[in-house]
Amino acid sequence: MEAAEHVLRYLRDTWDETITYTRGLRRINQLWSWVDADWAGDTDTRQSYTGYILMMSGGPIFWKSRRQDNVSLLTSKAEFVTASQASQEVVYLRETLRDFGYIQTAATDIYEYNLACIAMSENPMRRKFSRHINIHRYFVRDSESWSKITLLNLSHFVHTQW
Numbered sequence: 001m002e003a004a005e006h007v008l009r010y011l012r013d014t015w016d017e018t019i020t021y022t023r024g025l026r027r028i029n030q031l032w033s034w035v036d037a038d039w040a041g042d043t044d045t046r047q048s049y050t051g052y053i054l055m056m057s058g059g060p061i062f063w064k065s066r067r068q069d070n071v072s073l074l075t076s077k078a079e080f081v082t083a084s085q086a087s088q089e090v091v092y093l094r095e096t097l098r099d100f101g102y103i104q105t106a107a108t109d110i111y112e113y114n115l116a117c118i119a120m121s122e123n124p125m126r127r128k129f130s131r132h133i134n135i136h137r138y139f140v141r142d143s144e145s146w147s148k149i150t151l152l153n154l155s156h157f158v159h160t161q162w
Contacts, residue, residue, distance in 0.1 A: 021059040029102050031056050031093060032109045035086045037068075037078040046071050048078035052086040052110075054093060062089060076116035083112055083121065087149050094148060107150040121151045 031054060038049040047070070053063040064085070072078035087110065094104045112118055 019059045021057040028057055031104055033086050034111045035082045037082040039075040039078040042067055048072045050082040050085055079114035079117040086110055090149050110149050110151050112151055118151050
């Protein structure tokens with residue numbers, strides 16, 4: 001009963017807060033995403049957290065935040081796992097949007113601030129320090145080569161969008 005009352009109080013206090021989707025934006029009906037990882041954010045297990053949000057027409061259409069399954073030894077690995085998970089969701093949503101008639105003709109931009117993560121997605125060279133993340137790397141790189149996603153530095157977003 002206490003939880004139900006809490007939900008009702010929340011709904012009463014937030015009735016006027018909304019997510020707004022607008023038509024006048026430059027990216028109308030175009031899917032794009034922000035990704036981030038909190039490296040070793042869980043102080044008990046030292047597992048990282050994954051977080052990403054997929055946007056369309058000025059508002060969020062999907063988001064996720066959860067603890068990663070494995071411990072990441074490097075920040076770049078935690079970020080890359082996050083980028084890989086977001087890429088998988090982007091591929092799925094692109095197909096779903098196509099079924100509803102919103103065909104994504106351009107690659108979906110995924111904004112990431114970790115330059116090592118971006119470099120690993122662009123460079124097919126095997127590196128000793130990143131052998132353990134090959135599966136994620138190949139998925140992100142293949143998604144880029146299929147022109148389904150483009151992994152971009154977050155500072156690019158800040159300079160071009162606002």
